[in-house]
Amino acid sequence: MPSALITGVTGQDGSYLAELLLAKGYDVHGVVRPGDGVPARPWSAAPRLRFLEGDLLDQTALDDAVAAASPDEVYHLAADSVVQSSWDQPVRSSDVTALGAARVLEAVRRHAPAARFFNASSSEIFGAARESPQRETTPVAPRTPYGVAKAFGHFLTRSYREGLGLFAVSGVLYNHESPRRGPGFVTRKVTRAVAAISRGSQRELRLGDLDARRDWGFAGDYVDAMWRMLQADAPDDFVVGTGETHTVRELCELAFDAVGLDYRDHVVSDPAFRRPAETAVMVADASRARERLGWTPTVTFEQLVRRMVDADLRELDEARGRGSTA
Numbered sequence: 001m002p003s004a005l006i007t008g009v010t011g012q013d014g015s016y017l018a019e020l021l022l023a024k025g026y027d028v029h030g031v032v033r034p035g036d037g038v039p040a041r042p043w044s045a046a047p048r049l050r051f052l053e054g055d056l057l058d059q060t061a062l063d064d065a066v067a068a069a070s071p072d073e074v075y076h077l078a079a080d081s082v083v084q085s086s087w088d089q090p091v092r093s094s095d096v097t098a099l100g101a102a103r104v105l106e107a108v109r110r111h112a113p114a115a116r117f118f119n120a121s122s123s124e125i126f127g128a129a130r131e132s133p134q135r136e137t138t139p140v141a142p143r144t145p146y147g148v149a150k151a152f153g154h155f156l157t158r159s160y161r162e163g164l165g166l167f168a169v170s171g172v173l174y175n176h177e178s179p180r181r182g183p184g185f186v187t188r189k190v191t192r193a194v195a196a197i198s199r200g201s202q203r204e205l206r207l208g209d210l211d212a213r214r215d216w217g218f219a220g221d222y223v224d225a226m227w228r229m230l231q232a233d234a235p236d237d238f239v240v241g242t243g244e245t246h247t248v249r250e251l252c253e254l255a256f257d258a259v260g261l262d263y264r265d266h267v268v269s270d271p272a273f274r275r276p277a278e279t280a281v282m283v284a285d286a287s288r289a290r291e292r293l294g295w296t297p298t299v300t301f302e303q304l305v306r307r308m309v310d311a312d313l314r315e316l317d318e319a320r321g322r323g324s325t326a
Helices: 012-023 059-069 083-088 090-111 145-164 186-198 219-231 248-257 287-293 301-325
Strands: 003-007 027-032 049-053 073-076 116-122 167-173 205-207 238-240 267-269
Touching (some): 059 090, 073 090, 090 116, 145 167, 186 205, 186 248, 238 287, 248 301
Parallel strands (some): 027 049, 116 167, 205 267
């Protein structure tokens, strides 16, 4: 029975990945920060799931977690993943996201050198890209502290592969969303606001550039790509995305339409929410993943937005129901 270790198991991607691996018969070890406790999710009580304490800032704790798990596969997903917060705290973002990847790689090298290692890279590494769509050969040119930190982890993973012989790969992940997305991301900010506005508890939604375009996919599809990368005959890096872009305006239009509202009556474009350095139009050329891994996205943008709106409506209604019976 194969075993896997996941950093970032309590996040969006980590939870979907844990579910996927458990369904495939893996023993799964999830790294959680000391004091965070076990997440209250249906999969978290699975008999083949064990939680280990670890912190991306603590090399010894990561060494102990990898040694205890003795994994066949390691998925490094943990990071300070909100781009805007990397501008607010660039030093911490670099320590957690860049050096955190180095610490996990070192723990694997020391305690599980035969394990296959996946690093969650990001389309933010291509920030000032001069070509579109972007592919594995597109020059790396990040424009945000988060993108710079992810570029460090991306290149370091390659170095451990080429210099030390580890089966180490990076997935360059484009924006991927779900009902489990954190509230700091624009998709979830929109769908939560739609739920609140439709129920009368909020009046408007303030956003930055409504014409900003993103390649948005479903997180469940992207963790499937991660798993496929570690099943390949040889290690390599892969771009993972849908190959389609949509604007924030389209996101708003679809989300508000799902509850019978016109986004123009509620959405305000506020310069205060614009990024200090906006990236170029980011769209993935995932040809390598399609051809070598047999991977394709299964959820459309329209389906994704509807799923997120429906989930936020249920969450809001359930919270109101609990409040009325308290």
